Amino acid sequence: MAGARTRAPVVIVMNPRSGGGKMARYGLVPRAEGMGAQVWTTSVEEDAASLARNAVVEGAQVLGVAGGDGTVSAVAAVAADTGRPLVVVPSGTRNHFARDLGLDLRDPVRALDALVDGEPAQVDLGMLGSRVFINNVSFGVYADALLEPGYREDKPRAFAAVAPDYAKGRQWVEARVDTPWGTVEFPQVVLISNNPYHLATPRWLGRRFSLGTGQLGAIVLKRPAQAPPDLLRHLREELRQHKRGAGSAGDGGGAVIWSASHITLHGEGRHLDAGVDGEAVRLPLPVECGIQPGALRLLLPKDRPGTPPERAMRH
Incomplete structure (x- = not known):
């Protein structure tokens, strides 16, 4: 597991298998740790939801997630349930949720800027019974x-x-x-x-x-x-x-x-x-x-491509 498990205000859960290994290819772990976050990686023994819940127990005030939509969904459910803001790093294959948030899919490292000067936002969550x-x-x-x-x-x-x-x-x-x-x-x-x-x-x-x-x-x-x-x-x-x-x-x-x-x-x-x-x-x-x-609180980087209507208003 990347990062020592000490008490920290920001923990990012990363899935090393998502997107054909984007986490390693883009150097997300050292970049996140250089910005003061801890990185906990998923494994056979510990899935994304378990890691996120443990991070909250250990004192995390901000949760992050790097992976595909399945990983993002699991951590988003914990963030919403515990009232923590979420930073989404698009490092999966399709990244539909990150795309519709207006994040830069070509350079997932840019999403980490939200750890420094993130803009708060709130979005809806679909519910399938009790499942997000x-x-x-x-x-x-x-x-x-x-x-x-x-x-x-x-x-x-x-x-x-x-x-x-x-x-x-x-x-x-x-x-x-x-x-x-x-x-x-x-x-x-x-x-x-x-x-x-x-x-x-x-x-x-x-x-x-x-x-x-x-x-x-x-x-x-x-x-x-x-x-x-x-x-x-x-x-x-x-x-x-x-x-x-x-x-x-x-x-x-x-x-x-x-x-x-x-x-x-x-x-x-x-x-x-x-x-x-x-x-x-x-x-x-x-x-x-x-x-x-409005169930999910987010922190979004200020400099991001945006959704199509946002881009149309900018230019």
């Missing part, structure tokens, strides 16, 4: 792909293995979803996000311009013959066909899109496979999703 999610909960083709052996090493192969049954109408989500336009039985795909995704502009497809709306985003695909792995591009086509613009919500025939503070999936079975922030889980039915507005 920072990005989304997915059911259907994405969740099944996560369960495929070797998913992390070869994602296209994993999607190719599960997509045909969905595309041919032989596979679906064994549940029903209540929407403002009625109940959808056995949908092809269900995606519930911590704040709604932007879907109208191709360049910013799948971004969240705000993480503080206090609303979940919900997307349900109904049409059995059209459930390709590229969910968001499929949604853009649905929106184009039905002439729905940015921020609209409704039943477009193949896609149902809306925002709500609470979303429930019902079913006759006992469990449902899902992907939660990119991690495969099995959830008991019914599945209850909610949101905690």
Whole structure:
């Protein structure tokens, strides 16, 4: 474990396996320690959530996390539960949450500047029962792909293995979803996000311009013959066909899109496979999703790229 476990006001939990070893490649440990933080690294014996909780017990007043979205989600849950501000260092593969916070994904070291002169911010957290999610909960083709052996090493192969049954109408989500336009039985795909995704502009497809709306985003695909792995591009086509613009919500025939503070999936079975922030889980039915507005306190670096609307206002 990097860093001695002495009492310290700042502890950063780092996952050395995230992003193909970005922690080592960018020299995050010496940079963080040079700024006065302790670094505790995850291992087989100690996961990110356990390390974060131990850090709080040892007196940490600020928590940090360097890793992918799964690692960030685990530490964010502890930070929110204990009232500690969180510094996010994007050192995973996709870094969706860090991207939507406006952090610089090309240079994760820049996120450490928040330890010196961080700007406070508050964002919402999605809730899956008592479990936190920072990005989304997915059911259907994405969740099944996560369960495929070797998913992390070869994602296209994993999607190719599960997509045909969905595309041919032989596979679906064994549940029903209540929407403002009625109940959808056995949908092809269900995606519930911590704040709604932007879907109208191709360049910013799948971004969240705000993480503080206090609303979940919900997307349900109904049409059995059209459930390709590229969910968001499929949604853009649905929106184009039905002439729905940015921020609209409704039943477009193949896609149902809306925002709500609470979303429930019902079913006759006992469990449902899902992907939660990119991690495969099995959830008991019914599945209850909610949101905690402003539940997570953050420290963000002052000099950061920002989200697209922020950049547009700057220039």
